[in-house]
Amino acid sequence: MHSSQSQERPNILLITVDQMRFDCLSIAGHPIVETPNLDELARNGVRFSRAYSATPTCVPARAAIFTGQSQRTHGRVGYQDRVPWNYERTLPGELARAGYHTQCVGKMHVYPARSLMGFHNVVLHDGYLHHNRNNHSIPMREHYDQVDDYVPWLRERVPGADLIDLGLDCNASTVARPWHLPEMLHPTNWTVTQSIDFLRRRDPGKPFFLWMSFVRPHPPFDPPQAYLDLYEEAEIPEPPVGDWAEKEDVSQAGLSPVTGRGIVPKRRLRKAMAAYYALITHLDHQIGRFLQALHEYGELNNTVIVFTSDHGELLGDHHLFRKSLPYEGSAHVPFIVNDPGNRLGLKRGLVADQLVELRDIMPSLLEAAGAPVPDTVEGQSIWGLASAEQGGKEGAVAWRSHLHGEHAQGLQSSHWVTDGKEKFIWYSQTGEEQFFDLEHDSEELHNAIRDEPYQERINHWRSVLVRELEGREEGYTDGRKLIAGRQPKAVLSHIRV
Known part of the structure; x- marks a missing residue:
């Protein structure tokens, strides 16, 4: 048929x-x-x-x-x-x-x-x-x-x-x-x-x-x-x-x-x-x-x-x-x-x-x-x-401003936030941070975390990550700063039933 x-x-x-x-x-x-x-x-x-x-x-x-x-x-x-x-x-x-x-x-x-x-x-x-x-x-x-x-x-x-x-x-x-x-x-x-x-x-x-x-x-x-x-x-x-x-x-x-x-x-x-x-x-x-x-x-x-x-x-x-x-x-x-x-x-x-x-x-x-x-x-x-009517028109559709990503993996456990143009990375066990300007460095060749021109943007993204992690059971933040060394979990407790 x-x-x-x-x-x-x-x-x-x-x-x-x-x-x-x-x-x-x-x-x-x-x-x-x-x-x-x-x-x-x-x-x-x-x-x-x-x-x-x-x-x-x-x-x-x-x-x-x-x-x-x-x-x-x-x-x-x-x-x-x-x-x-x-x-x-x-x-x-x-x-x-x-x-x-x-x-x-x-x-x-x-x-x-x-x-x-x-x-x-x-x-x-x-x-x-x-x-x-x-x-x-x-x-x-x-x-x-x-x-x-x-x-x-x-x-x-x-x-x-x-x-x-x-x-x-x-x-x-x-x-x-x-x-x-x-x-x-x-x-x-x-x-x-x-x-x-x-x-x-x-x-x-x-x-x-x-x-x-x-x-x-x-x-x-x-x-x-x-x-x-x-x-x-x-x-x-x-x-x-x-x-x-x-x-x-x-x-x-x-x-x-x-x-x-x-x-x-x-x-x-x-x-x-x-x-x-x-x-x-x-x-x-x-x-x-x-x-x-x-x-x-x-x-x-x-x-x-x-x-x-x-x-x-x-x-x-x-x-x-x-x-x-x-x-x-x-x-x-x-x-x-x-x-x-x-x-x-x-x-x-x-x-x-x-x-x-x-x-x-x-x-x-x-x-x-x-x-x-x-x-x-x-x-x-x-x-x-x-869509042909809205597609490609900036601001035509209300959309997310950023994405929070993460992965629990021992010492390599990480959290990151990006808008596709910039990316801030925090390794939760060591406290190491990285920042990449993806628009000008799409291959992530340079970690700009200490570069003076980017400090305002880095502070912005760090605060965004703090907000994303508020209330997490692992205790990654107190609401003001990121806290390194907290035990990561691959599966959160609310689905272990």
Whole structure:
């Protein structure tokens, strides 16, 4: 059954990738990465150039998407597995309540892993999660074979196959090698294959909400050889290294395959960067494959599309890797909206510079679906910023002035505030502060925290952070100043029930 644009409510397609940097789009000016399908979505849609993940790791980022809440409210201010997800109001739940057929394919990263979170069905592949694989986990409440749909599918085609066959850890940001099986068996292809199958199986009498959630370009860096070939001989720019970054690697942390920091041997780093970019182009082509299938089913012009990532990948910036830290490579994400049927009146080709965050996805998609937005939601709908009437007009839509981000992570626990033009960072355990003028120093090469011309702005942002942290259970402030050394928590107490 084919839908037409006259259908009262549009389908909703949310595409998320895992660990993709904000700058890895051709249309954003990246000198190496090729993303033709995402470029086309942006060229005929709207790209938000200042989109952030306020708590940039997998679990808290997904909590923001599911609930539309800030990290202070959804309670996940760091990364911690096996904390139950008991949110009453969720994006898929509200869309299901509004009459949508809801489906997730790919990564959810909730607990218990099989929680539907409001979806009618989930075809699950969270990737390699250590807490589901390690037999010494106590208690062993979920066996890995019970919480993954990709591996049983793969083993039907390749008996005995496993996620560790390549010898790459799921957090190996500096080691890469090509995928060893036919491309159609890659997890990225599987996600699209299962999503296309949903188009066949869906209820034709309802609009659908499909969350197509990819694990890549999160490690392991294992692109199909054809995609790695695109970048093997390319002149890949070296990562930026700020004047504040560690210049020596005394402990030789950079030699570890799962390092978060350090000086990595140049050949290894270049290979990892090439593989990371190759995974993104592979994703892009598979997204194009799904969009083609959506068109063949007659649904493309009746579907509102949002594309983003849960967080970025530092990829050697400042000799840092992976995510969680407050720097642009980690916290700044791509964010594209597209409406082929022009239901929402988007200003096609607009690059919007307002500060958006993952919590804004839920109210935006509910508004597009004509569904009520629960009072629990703290994000804002983005459509006014993207519309042909209002989009691009400064002050036309009331919007947030800044974003508070954070991540609990031992000695690296940090809080930051930004308006997309300036950024103030406070490391809560050491008291170290940093300030970056992003308009003139987009790569965060110079820490201007002691520069006289910026002192007024630094004092302003410090006071903003004090206000954001007032009343927090960790005791980060007394309302007048920031207090270093207070014990950070990955999960706030109000959701530990």
